[in-house]
Amino acid sequence: MIEVIEQRRRNLGGGMEVGRVLPFAKRRMVGPFIFFDHMGPLDLAPGVDRSMDIRPHPHIGLATVTYLFSGEIMHRDSLGYEQVVRPQEVNWMTAGRGITHSERFERARTQGDQLHGIQAWVALPTELEEIAPSFSHHSASELPTWSDAGVNGQLIAGSAYGLTAGVETHSPLFYAHLDMAPGATAEIPGGHKERAIYIATGAVEFEGSRYEAGRMLVLDATASSLRALERSAVMVLGGEPVGERFLYWNFVSSSKDRLEQAASDWRAGRMKLPDADDEEFIPLPP
Template identity: 60%
Template sequence: MIELVIDQRRKDLGGFEVGRVLPYAKRRMVGPFVFFDHMGPVAFQAGFDRKVDVRPHPHIGLSTVTYLFDGEITHRDSVGAIQAIHPGEVNWMTAGRGITHSERFETLRAQGGKMHGIQAWVALPDGQEEIDPAFANHGPADLPTFETPDGKLWARLVAGKGWGAEAKVATRSPMFYCHWRLKAGGQGELPAEYPERAAYVAEGEVEVAGQTLRAGQMAVFAPGEPVLFTAATDAIVMLLGGEPVGPRFIEWNFVSSSKERIEQAKADWRAGRMKLPDADDQEFIPLPEPPPPASPMS
């Protein structure tokens, strides 16, 4: 039932740590999910350094999906969006043929507080990789929730379709993304309807098929059978997957089915041909030199 368990790899982003889960050498994608970072948890003191902010940088061929458990992040992008995201909301940014954005921690810098969340990338399917860039914020009213009669499982469908519900988020390929909050002893089931499925434990511990999954671990499941979870402690679990979109190359912040398209995006960024967000000053993250080789993902 469990094909693979992936342990997060902690990375310092210049002021706080993230746990990198996808891409992973033995499993580069799960459905359309090509990237998965666990941000924090971290408790910021008021007045922390601006180096924590993520300066403007580019993307192509993907959608970024930001979801918070705690804290606030302000998003700014080159299509003119300025949007603070709060817990229980989704920021869904579609890069398509090209977008730039920054992520700022202005409220936390002023007030201090905890920051904890997930940022994922979803690869756009063939024929839609070059669509126009766009941004949308979705509040709790757009994201269906469910609670078991015993109160031990609460769930929110963050994007896609699953469990007989559909989130009001414009996805581009068949997928699901769900947030579970479990109390010790609570149970939940992941249906078998999608061929590629995984679960990431953000807090606590859960038991699956006789195996304990701990915070910071992602389990990738074999297709064809429902998966039953039992919470060993209070836990937060993110469930994700969908239909595969085919092999993708990824290099730095660029995702594409074409290595040549990534080379073009690199050249465009290096030459300053990608518009920066109007709300930001002219700072930006330069292309890493020499950049890492593009790696195919499937």
């Protein structure tokens, strides 16, 4: 049986609105994927206010995966990395025992931009939740691509379609972007306990029903393919479950006590801010 999750619009402040997909009340995770936000499409006029930016904030117990269809985001973190992410590139940040970062729209302030992309969080396996934080950037040329019968695919992370991405992951998973022409059919990778597709743009036919953009379909073990009814961008994802996880704000852990400790550390100013962006931060929400 297929579960259908519709994005819920969330205002992050300053006019930044996203479509929240995961976590969902009836489906907290898909494999290790515990968070899935659809950003935009959002037209940013030249001179956009800095209140649109995502100010420095903390994470533990997860990896953030930023992937854009259009636009540009400047990432700065407490490890000293300063890296722009552009379309078809990947910023993969492993928080482990703790990291802070900011995401700012600097190009938009000077020339305007259209922001459109996905940010996902991948929960770390229990034995790796407290590993040292790390960051890696992967350009479009470093990510495997393929083209077949109207489908242009790019593997973002993990292994699928006979390919393996160079992004270091910590548990079995796959994550890919399919750009599908009208009428094109795409296979959905198997071999994992949990899988899903997310329709970012367009519309697809799946098992005889039509699904529009903004919907995630959580699949059963038998689902094998989908067909684009119009030009569509589809994300396919899945992997092996890592066990129950608790989520509070930007923190993920298998332990509620650890979440409380992380919140206490942030509230008390014990988590280092990015050196290149340390003049403001997002306070712990009530």
